[in-house]
Amino acid sequence: MKRPILLPIFFVFCFFQFGFAHSEISPTEKKQKIAITKVATTKKAVANIAPTITATGNQSYCPLSNINIVTNISITDPDDTSTEAIYIQISSGYNLGQDVLFLSNASSHPTIKSSWNATEGKLTLNSPTGVPVSYTDFVNAIKDVQFFNSSATATGTRNFSISISQANYLPRNGHYYEYVPNIGITWTSAKAAAELRTYFGLKGYLATLTAADEAQLAGKQAPGAGWIGGSDSETEGVWKWVTGPEAGTIFWNGNANGSTPNYAFWNNNEPNQSGDEDYAHITAPGIGIAGSWNDLSNTGSTSGDYQPKGYIVEYGGMPGDPILQLSASTSITIPSILSTTPATKCDPGSLTLQATASIGTINWYNQSSGGNLVGSGTSFTTPIINATTTYYVGITSGGCTTNRTAVVATINLIPTITATNSPVSNCGPSVVTLTATPSSGTVNWYADATSTTTLGTGTTYVTPFLNASTTFYAEAVNSNCTNGTRVPVEVKIYPLPAVSDEEKIICQSNPVTLDAGLSGMSYLWSTGATTATIQVNDIGNFYVDITSPAPENCTSRKNFTVIRQIVPEIKVVTVKETTVTIEVTNTAPYFEYSLDNISYQSSNIFTNAPAGIQTAYVRDTNFCNSDQEQFIVITPPKFFTPNNDGYNDVWYVKDFEVYPKATISIFDQYGKLVSQLSATNVSWDGTLNKNPLPSTDYWYVLKLDDSGVEKRGHFSLKR
Structure with missing residues (x-):
């Protein structure tokens, strides 16, 4: 200096x-x-003048080996020959726990000590005594810095940034990222402080993390957690970058279950708007996903994991920023197959398989190890093959040979339908199960020979409920390979013999005939009989299975219930003037009534009955049983008043004198005969031996002839 x-x-x-x-x-x-x-x-x-650093050394890496991160490096500084430290970081692709950078041959670099920070993926080279170290010594040391990965199956690319400053450098976008510790700083203060910072003329701003590698370097690999430049303070739930060149860009809509139009890296169940939280923050270590984000209020908590501990400053991309070469970058790529594309063909033939690799030459083999090299490059066309064949693809790069990855060339033979259960018959409307056997693969079912709509897939198909005969079509398919031929499978719906159950009445000991009711069928009765009709002598339940002729052979069962009805029995015949009511001991809906044994009716009431001795009839409608009883249609008065006023002075039965053999016996309440009327003595004046009898009720027995038919009743004597 x-x-x-x-x-x-x-x-x-x-x-x-x-x-x-x-x-x-x-x-x-x-x-x-x-x-x-x-x-x-x-x-x-x-x-x-800012120094310039350049490096070369993009290389292939063989797993479990050590490799120098540069093949050459230079540092140019017109006004300085030394600096305090050099920082080498795995800036993208870093795998914590497997990747490591170290200074090999350390004894050859006595002016330099190295320290590895696994969390940040950063190797620091500086003086063991605290004095600046010459660029020459740093260059020589950097040439001896090596990379190692402890996994035999490591994959991917590692980018290394070599910087004179401690700020993290991302080669992809040329930006620098610096963590500034400041416990309890608010978001607005952090934003203002970040914008006051510069880095060799580059303007600072709260970091805007728009891609996964950027979030990894500035978050997970940063030495601390803190504020970044996102906020939804303008519109709740609409998260924007409000700092740097990305200011105004929306990166998230909604809360934890929202979505991003580009990139976001929220922690589990974040953002959650827990108390007006409008500012984005890199979550403290140990809370959920490492390096992910959460939302906080402008101040955050006053202590604990959600207390702000600092902020992340990003440099680069702002208008007027100078072009710097303060950092150099190299990369190593671990040879690996990134993707494979198998191929499928209907029937024997040649197929083209494809593969992509991270680096190196792609080779194709016919075995998983050893075997023959059959091709090279990103695609391989097989010879004509008759059956599914597996090929293997591997990479040769920088002396490394990777394990081989299987890629399958599939031959699907075009199938045919070899058998069906057509025709399928069913007695009566129903669902029906159809079956078809393919030579290989499975079966698609269709409603007709040209439909593009598949009804079902599989060797069996259950139809919907069918009321009539229908034809379906089966087509064999083997992984989309088909010959296009659809085989009809016929469903025949045969009608069931039309039957209805019956109830039959058996009369006393007479047999009853049970009739199947359909001709030209086969019959099987519950009694074992095979005729169309049978006779039974007892009550009970019987049935007959009625089967239609071949080819239908459909069977319906007709049930018979044989019962014995109630025997009609007349209890009393009530006569009110000319209205007659025939009352039976037990009523039944199948009883019918008559007064002449010719005309019968369901009602037991008759009006306008003729006077005289009549007969009441009752029978059941099956003519099994009947009953009858004679009665008299004549109407004695209900009372008389022997007071010589000229009205009802005697008790007289109208038309009584018409019947020359008629008699009426009158009794008092004690059963004593008090008068006897006849055709020659047709009335009673209420006396016995010319002595007036008291006012009370008297009883009568009326006979019209010698047949024994009588009418009984009572009347009142009123004085």
């Missing part, structure tokens, strides 16, 4: 140093501010 030569300027230098000690300043900023003093130390001002 050039040293100041004027004492007054030395105080200026001390002033800047004092300012550095009381502000957040990186070692690089110190170098920049120190450069200001150099202007004052010479009569002719000379600006501090």
Whole structure:
């Protein structure tokens, strides 16, 4: 380093140093501010010129080997010959726990010590005594820095950034990332502080992490967690980058279950808007996904994992930024097959297989190890093959030979339908199971010979409910290979014999005939009979299975219930003037009634019955049983008043004298005969032996002839 030569300027230098000690300043900023003093130390001002570092060495890496990260490197600085430290970081592709950088042949570099930070993936080279080290010594040491990965199956690419500054460098976009510790700083203060920082003329801003490698380097590999430049304070749930060149770019919509239009790296269940949290923050180590984001309020918590501990500053991409070469980058690529594309063909033939590799020459083999080299390059066309064949692809690069990856050339033979269960018959509407056997593969089912809509797939197909005969079509398919021929599978729906159950009445000991009701069928009765009709003598349940002729052979069962009905029995015949009601001991809906044994009715009530001796009839509708009873249709008065007023002075039955053999016996309440009426004595005056009898009820027995048919009743004598 050039040293100041004027004492007054030395105080200026001390002033800047004092300012550095009381502000957040990186070692690089110190170098920049120190450069200001150099202007004052010479009569002719000379600006501090940023160093330039270049490196070569993009190489292949063989797993479990050590490899130098550069093949050549140079550092050019017109006004300096030394610096405090060099930082070498695995800036992308870093695998914590497997990758490591180390200084080999350390004894050859006595002016330099090395230290490896596994969390950041960073190797620091600096002086063991704290004094600046010459660029020459650093160059020689960098040439001896090596990379090692402990996995035999390591994959991918590792990018190395070699920087004079401690800021993390991402070769992909040429940006630098610096973590600034500051416990409890608010987001708005962090944003303002970041925008005051510069890095060799590059303007600082709160980091905007727009890709996975950027989030890995500035988050997971950063030395601490803190604020980044995202916020939804303008519109809740619409997260934007509000700093740097990406200001205004939306990167997330919604809460934890939202979505991103480009890239976001939220922690589990974040953002969660837990208390007006509008600012993006890299989550503390040990909380969920390493290096991921959470949302916080402007202040965050006052302690614990959600207390802000600092912020991430990004440099690069701003208008007016100078072009710098403060860092150089190299990479190593582990030879691996990135992708393979198998091929499939219908019937024997030649197929083209494809593969892509991370680096090196792709070779094709006919065996997983050993065997013959059959081709090279990203594609390989097989010879004509008759069956599915597996080939193997591997890589040769930089003396490394990778394990081989299988790539299959599949031959699917075009199948045919070899058998079906057509025709399938079913008695009556139903679902039906169809079957078809392919020579290989499976079967697609269709409603017709040309439809493009598949009804089902498989060697069996259950139809929907069918009411009529229908034809379906089966086509054999083997991994999309088919001959295009559809085989009809016929479903025949035969009608069932139409039957309805019956209830039959058996009369006393007479047999009843049960009739199947359909001719030209086969019959099998529950009694074992095979005729169309049978006779039974007992009550009970019987059935007949009725089967239609071949080819239908459909069977329906007809059930018979044989019962014996209630025997009709007349209990009483009630006569009210000319209305007759026939009352039976037990009623039944199959009883019918008559007064002449000719005309029968379902009602037991008759009106306008003729006077005289009549007969009531009742029978069941099957003519099994009947009953009858004679009765008299005549209407004695209900009372009489023997008071000589000329009205109802005697008890007289109208038309009684018409019946010459008619008699009426009148009794008092004790059963004593008090009068006897006949065709010659048709009325009673209420006396016995010319003595008036008391007012009370009297009973009568009326007979119209000698048949024994009588009518009984009572009436009242009122005085």
